[in-house]
Amino acid sequence: MEKIEQEIKLRGKILPGNVLKVNSFLNHQLDPLFLNEMALEWYKVFKDKNVTKIVTIEASGIALAVLVGLLFKVDVVFAKKSSSFNLSNCYNSKIYSYTKGKYFDILIEKEFLKEGDNVLIIDDFLANGSASLGLIDILNQASCNLVGIGIAIEKGFQEGGNILREKGIQVESLAIIESMDYDKQEITFRK
């Protein structure tokens, strides 16, 4: 998706440690019209796959996932990152966040994933694949079918995309970054 590449070049900031900050439209401030264009891209790709549920992880995935859910007219479930006394009877998995530098649990209440649900995972970033693998672990526990994964920005120089595609999973990333240069503040996208 050319527009997301343009926006990343225009508004993204490269931080040390291969961190890409896109707070101006995706992770802190949200541009709903642009996010809706992204949602439409995934809708076009997966609309004939009988998607019955959208799954994401709080917090940054929620905005994209709800817009996708609106197009598919299906419910969205976002995995929670910490247990709270409001959660009961959950599937859970453990994922590692390089951004935060720690492991944390993700949880989804069992009643919101039905056996046979056709699930589309939506997330803002794909890097090492830990978040997606954690969600897939939960989907397996719930005997759901994974239809595919829609990612806004994939860091193509990290291993997540390969790991998932080698499993035969359809990963639709709207932008794939081949390399980022902090000193030059330069980003190269995969063609």
Place this chain on the structure above:
Amino acid sequence: MEKIEQEIKLRGKILPGNVLKVNSFLNHQLDPLFLNEMALEWYKVFKDKNVTKIVTIEASGIALAVLVGLLFKVDVVFAKKSSSFNLSNCYNSKIYSYTKGKYFDILIEKEFLKEGDNVLIIDDFLANGSASLGLIDILNQASCNLVGIGIAIEKGFQEGGNILREKGIQVESLAIIESMDYDKQEITFRK
């Protein structure tokens, strides 16, 4: 909004300590079509108020806020609940969460709130008003104008609604709970 009262009665669960769990459509699983109907209610109320920005708090407010932002065609900013090394140069305030039982900081990067922005605050719950007051504190720091507050579910038996309305703020709650009875699992709404 009659439909939200029906959904709360049908799908809400009252937990001890006056906690209302609406995980099936608002706080964990999200029903995008229904959430969009809520967004339309606030749009009708505030559409002539020259709203230039929607502000909310992660995580549960994001889904509602992005749908409202899509209708108003303006950017959404969600306050973050913890600092991360991805945030810099922020307005901040401190709020108390009775659900979590602790104080935490909320932060918004300064570049996303402009002096003179006409801000509509959107949130899922209003109880003691701590979250709204924290956001208002930040809006004041940024010299923004508060247009009003759109709330999905107000706990009318707690003081938040009164505190805000006594300040002259237009608070539009789609459902106001007058009382909840844990033993009987009964909810009474304000007429």
